[in-house]
Amino acid sequence: MEPYRVRASSWASLFDCAHRWEGTHILGMHMPSSPRAQLGTAIHAATAAYDEARMRGEAIRALDVVPVLVDELNNPERDVNWQADELSRRDAEAIGRNLLSRYCQEIAPRYHYVAVELEVVPWLIDCGGGIVIEIRGTLDRSRARADGAGGVGICDLKSGVNAVSQGRAKTKGHAPQIGTYELLYERTTGQAVTLPADIIGLKTSGAPEVATGQIVGAREQLIGTDESPGLMDYAADMFRSGLFPPNPTSHMCSGKYCARWRVCKFKDDQS
Ligand code: SF4
Incomplete structure (x- = not known):
């Protein structure tokens, strides 16, 4: 067999709600990304570009990798539902620029x-x-x-x-x-x-x-x-x-984050 x-990168989420993990990674259930998740993807791509350049010994500033952040927000590789929460694309970019700059100045130099x-x-x-x-x-x-x-x-x-x-x-x-x-x-x-x-x-x-x-x-x-x-x-x-057990107490047990939510009989949607 x-x-x-x-x-x-997906493995650890098996231990949060295995039922959700099975839905996504074995049964192929998908949902669009949320604006805040896409903001996370954009920040991670830009910080990785910054750290890789430093590892190669290149002189680099946070400003140099802002285009990576902006490109991830404007041209995401996956579907993003920009209506899913209150975060607009413009606000996402402003927060992303702020966090990127602080990461490059305050965190990266420590390592x-x-x-x-x-x-x-x-x-x-x-x-x-x-x-x-x-x-x-x-x-x-x-x-x-x-x-x-x-x-x-x-x-x-x-x-x-x-x-x-x-x-x-x-x-x-x-x-x-x-x-x-x-x-x-x-x-x-x-x-x-x-x-x-x-x-x-x-x-x-x-x-x-x-x-x-x-x-x-x-x-x-x-x-x-x-x-x-x-x-x-x-x-x-x-x-x-x-058998992949459900965990309705997961903080990701929500229609916003779980592709199995709509059909899952274990979800707690009373709150
Ligand atoms: S709806 Fe909740 S319990 Fe059901 S699979 Fe999703 S996260 Fe798990």
Whole structure:
């Protein structure tokens, strides 16, 4: 049987609502992107262009990558429903310019990146019963950083209305993705990830803010032991059984974010 091919960047959302993940990535249900999600895509593309240029040793300013931001907003590769929320294209560009400038001036200089959105060596996971998952693609929106003393860690950029709170980047709920990226980085480069992960938050609502937060020990959630299974064991069970459980308490359980929402009998639409 052919392996299930899974993009590395989508893998962690399996552990938020597996039913939604199945809808999108196995059953092929799609919906247009929201303006704020497209703003996130535009900011991530521009910051990646900036960091890649710095990694190549080029002199670069935030202003130089503004066209990347603007192009992503004006010519998105996917459908965007600009009526989906209150954010207009013009406001999205203003917020994006602000966050891009602050990222380049306040955050990027703190780090020495050694990889930006690294393409990973595919990872085959045998679930038993002839079922195999292949995780592949790139570490989207992430960088690897070095501390100059042999240590390496993952930095993951997160944008959104709640990405920063009280001067710190929100880290809650991000450990599965960070753990997956750490394992993929190690398998791809052969180098151990020894530093804690940094979440770089880019808040897209109200007064735009940038801040960082730290996650330690994310890999332990993924990998099980004899005494206690890890998330990869739960994932293997889902693929082997074909049962992808719903999570109506997910903060993404909304017609705005879930392509399965309209037909899902588990959604909580009473609130
Ligand atoms: S509607 Fe809610 S419970 Fe159903 S698949 Fe979507 S996120 Fe999961």
